[in-house]
Amino acid sequence: MDAENKSRAWMHSLTVNEKTKAAELWMPFVKRGGFFLATEKKYALGDSVFVLLSLGDEGKKFPVNGKVVWVCPEGARGDRQQGVGIQFPSDAMGDAARGEFEAMAGKIHTSLKKTATL
Numbered sequence: 001m002d003a004e005n006k007s008r009a010w011m012h013s014l015t016v017n018e019k020t021k022a023a024e025l026w027m028p029f030v031k032r033g034g035f036f037l038a039t040e041k042k043y044a045l046g047d048s049v050f051v052l053l054s055l056g057d058e059g060k061k062f063p064v065n066g067k068v069v070w071v072c073p074e075g076a077r078g079d080r081q082q083g084v085g086i087q088f089p090s091d092a093m094g095d096a097a098r099g100e101f102e103a104m105a106g107k108i109h110t111s112l113k114k115t116a117t118l
Helices: 003-007 019-025 093-105
Strands: 011-016 036-037 048-055 060-072 083-088
Touching: 011 019, 011 036, 019 036, 019 093, 036 048, 036 060, 048 083, 048 093, 060 093
Parallel strands: 011 048
Antiparallel strands: 036 083, 048 060, 060 083
16 A cells, blocks of 8 residues: 555445344454455555444444455455455454454354355
8 A cells, every 4th residue: 555545544334234244254263353344445464444334233333443454356266355354453342343243143154155255
């Protein structure tokens, strides 16, 4: 990322209201948990990313200032969608969002043949 893009604030929003979708996006192998965010915006490992998560049928809102821990570039093998893996921050909001996301994903993620990540 060039200096001009790093200095600009950037916010994403992600709505997950189905358990299957949560399981596809959930990244249990990331320390403190993480999720996949489809985006065409270019990020590097370690970049901060602000995501407004809306989770569940009730649309609980969680402002998450996460960190990029995985990058899937444009044109990746296996028809993977371009985007990044975001690690939940180690703060109260990150813990709350992780708990809600993980609860939605439940045990479904272990039975999925293909997820948005690995």
